[in-house]
Amino acid sequence: PPSSSSSSRRGLFSIPTLHQPSDFQRLAQEAMTECDTLRQTLASVSTPTSLHQAQDILRLLDDVSQTVCNVIDAAEVCRSVHVSPSWRDASQQAFDTISDYIALLNADTCLYRALQLVTTHPQYFTLLTHEEQRFAILLQEEFERDGIHLPLEQRDLVRHYQNHVTQLETLFTENITHSSHKYYQVAADPVTEIIPSPVLARHVPQQQPSSSETVTLSSDPSIANTLLKYSSNPQLRQDVYRETYTSCPENLQVLEALVKCRHQVATTLGYASYVDRFLQDKMCNTPARVDQFLTQLQQRNAKPYQQSMELLQHAKHHIEGSASGSSLEPWDIPFYTSVLKAQRSGGGFDSSEVSPYLTVSNCIKAMTTLVSKLFDIQMKEETMTREERWDMDTTSAAATKEEEDHHHHGGGPCRIRKFTFHHHEQDDSPPKPLGTMYLDLHPRPGKYSHAAHFTVRCGCALRQPQTTTTTDDQEQEKDYQLPVIALVCNMTPPSSSPVLTHSEVETLFHEFGHALHSLLSRTTFQHLAGTRGAMDFVE
Numbered sequence: 040p041p042s043s044s045s046s047s048r049r050g051l052f053s054i055p056t057l058h059q060p061s062d063f064q065r066l067a068q069e070a071m072t073e074c075d076t077l078r079q080t081l082a083s084v085s086t087p088t089s090l091h092q093a094q095d096i097l098r099l100l101d102d103v104s105q106t107v108c109n110v111i112d113a114a115e116v117c118r119s120v121h122v123s124p125s126w127r128d129a130s131q132q133a134f135d136t137i138s139d140y141i142a143l144l145n146a147d148t149c150l151y152r153a154l155q156l157v158t159t160h161p162q163y164f165t166l167l168t169h170e171e172q173r174f175a176i177l178l179q180e181e182f183e184r185d186g187i188h189l190p191l192e193q194r195d196l197v198r199h200y201q202n203h204v205t206q207l208e209t210l211f212t213e214n215i216t217h218s219s220h221k222y223y224q225v226a227a228d229p230v231t232e233i234i235p236s237p238v239l240a241r242h243v244p245q246q247q248p249s250s251s252e253t254v255t256l257s258s259d260p261s262i263a264n265t266l267l268k269y270s271s272n273p274q275l276r277q278d279v280y281r282e283t284y285t286s287c288p289e290n291l292q293v294l295e296a297l298v299k300c301r302h303q304v305a306t307t308l309g310y311a312s313y314v315d316r317f318l319q320d321k322m323c324n325t326p327a328r329v330d331q332f333l334t335q336l337q338q339r340n341a342k343p344y345q346q347s348m349e350l351l352q353h354a355k356h357h358i359e360g361s362a363s364g365s366s367l368e369p370w371d372i373p374f375y376t377s378v379l380k381a382q383r384s385g386g387g388f389d390s391s392e393v394s395p396y397l398t399v400s401n402c403i404k405a406m407t408t409l410v411s412k413l414f415d416i417q418m419k420e421e422t423m424t425r426e427e428r429w430d431m432d433t434t435s436a437a438a439t440k441e442e443e444d445h446h447h448h449g450g451g452p453c454r455i456r457k458f459t460f461h462h463h464e465q466d467d468s469p470p471k472p473l474g475t476m477y478l479d480l481h482p483r484p485g486k487y488s489h490a491a492h493f494t495v496r497c498g499c500a501l502r503q504p505q506t507t508t509t510t511d512d513q514e515q516e517k518d519y520q521l522p523v524i525a526l527v528c529n530m531t532p533p534s535s536s537p538v539l540t541h542s543e544v545e546t547l548f549h550e551f552g553h554a555l556h557s558l559l560s561r562t563t564f565q566h567l568a569g570t571r572g573a574m575d576f577v578e
Contacts, residue, residue, distance in 0.1 A: 049427045051126075052113055052495045052523060053457075053475065058426060059434055060129030063114055067133040070110045071140050077103050082149035086156055093163040096153055097171055097564075098502060100178060103144065105499060105520075105565040111137040112494050116525050119212075119487040120479055123432040127485065131209070138205045139198075145185040146194040154179055174564045177320075184319060186308045193307060200304045207297040211290055216488050218258060218287035225279070227254045229272035233265060234535075241534050258286035260489075261482060261531050264540075267373040273359060280370035321575045351375045397539045399480060399530070402547055403456075410460065414559070417461045417470060430455050430483065453481040453532060460558050474498065474522040474558040480547070482529040490528040490546045492553035492570070498522035499565030522557045522569060526550050553577070 050057035056066060077099055087093040110133060117130035144150065158164060158175050167175070186197045222243065230239065231254070239245070243257045256262060256279065263283040270276055301313040310316040314326050323329045352367055354375045367375075403420075410416040425433055430453075456478045461470035477495075482488070499520050528550065530543045539547070556577070557569030570577045 049424045051427055051429060053427050060125045063129045063133035066110050067136045070106050073106050074103050081153040084153050087163055090163050090166050093157045096157050097175055100154060101564045101566050107137050107141055108565060109496060116493040116495055120527055121429040122483060122485060139202055142198040142201050146198060151182045151187045170563055174567055197304060197307050200300055204300050204304060207293055207300060211293045214287050214290045221258050221286045222255050223282050224253045225256055225275060227252055229270055229275040230254050233269045238535050258283045267370060268377050276370040276374060321573050323575055350379055354378050394538050397544050398537060402544060406551055415462060418458050421457045421459050423457045428455055455479045472521055476554050477525040479525060480528045480530050481532050487527055488529055490550055492550045493525040493527060494557055495523040495525055496520060497565040497568040498560055499568055500563045524554050524557045526554050
């Protein structure tokens with residue numbers, strides 16, 4: 040067990056109980072033990088004889104959810120972003136352990152029976168608050184969607200299939216992460232016209248001794264997107280496109296297995312297909328509605344789409360001539376779109392006109408201004424301790440010194456940054472904490488290769504003060520677990536360009552919208568907090 044001194048200081052993600060990789064498995068075991076105690080309590084409950092008892096059953100059920108989510112959410116972030124393989128491996132093991140346990144919870148008939156004592160009670164259910172009723176109904180629907188009504192043998196089969204699905208999803212993501220560092224050779228001149236050799240060498244290891252005729256590229260998205268957008272060389276664009284989109288052939292087998300296993304889960308649960316099960320809790324909740332939406336969208340956009348394609352085709356013919364062929368290829372679209380935008384700068388938007396302003400620093404200033412003007416909220420940068428970082432291996436003295444030297448010699452702008460959010464409920468009152476946001480904006484080996492908003496901790500009301508597993512800001516909110524989120528992107532490193540592309544800025548502010556959803560949400564139940572809603576609504 041951790042010492043009292045270690046449990047009171049910040050650990051990874053500011054969690055005081057998370058200081059070394061082995062802490063993940065300990066936290067997973069403690070969470071399951073705590074949940075087992077809650078399950079025993081819920082298994083013994085009888086029909087409520089008061090509104091308070093009905094509410095207490097719901098809070099106990101959410102306590103189960105909160106206990107496992109506090110571990111698996113942190114593990115999900117760590118396995119996706121931590122620079123250290125030992126941390127990633129430990130968090131992956133904890134993630135697998137809790138995933139299996141959650142499958143067990145989803146098939147627990149005692150939990151379902153306790154919930155039904157509330158949802159079917161003719162008197163007390165109608166007296167619950169709207170949030171309490173919504174939580175109860177959504178949780179009941181989740182139990183039923185996961186097959187709580189099935190015989191034990193079939194529930195065990197669903198759990199087996201679901202565990203396999205989780206393993207395949209993890210493998211699929213890991214393969215993509217590793218594939219972003221696969222290398223290939225192309226002609227040097229067209230590349231160095233766009234990316235100077237010294238800049239390229241900082242991001243992709245070059246052959247030694249270097250060749251003047253060829254250079255080495257990687258399938259890293261930031262390099263590929265730059266060349267696809269700015270290179271006028273059609274052969275280079277084709278090579279980059281094909282290498283990037285075929286860099287992970289091993290995922291074809293994984294995807295085939297995943298499709299099969301998801302179908303097995305769905306049909307065992309009584310659904311016609313995986314898509315029928317997946318859509319059930321969405322706004323577009325049937326395949327027919329999705330098809331109708333997409334068909335209408337296609338019809339409304341048919342004319343402008345055709346006009347756009349004709350413009351792109353004309354631009355290609357004008358630049359490459361008739362020898363280039365008559366059809367537009369996928370690798371043509373980014374380049375000729377940027378060409379047309381530049382030509383139309385007098386009558387439309389040209390991203391190059393604003394690009395000098397699109398620095399990370401200016402984007403963060405804009406975020407600060409937005410939350411202040413829109414919500415009267417203060418967004419303040421905080422100093423991060425060494426222990427809460429995940430862009431350095433804090434468990435290895437040698438690795439830590441190497442990382443610190445790297446940051447000291449120019450790596451600083453890529454470091455993770457931490458911001459807290461506060462607001463004044465009244466003009467003369469002290470600022471009240473709302474939560475914490477980490478920004479992890481630039482690529483590095485082993486990191487999740489796309490953009491995402493990760494929840495480290497959901498916000499929710501606490502029935503009892505819990506000071507050993509909360510962050511520093513949460514010490515100021517004894518009755519509420521404040522949200523902690525990580526906004527993860529893979530934007531152009533400052534060493535390549537001091538400015539971001541317009542598309543990268545759009546992505547950053549899209550994810551910031553999710554972050555605000557999590558930070559500003561105030562719910563009694565963690566199961567309803569932040570972005571934990573219908574996916575199509577959230578997006």
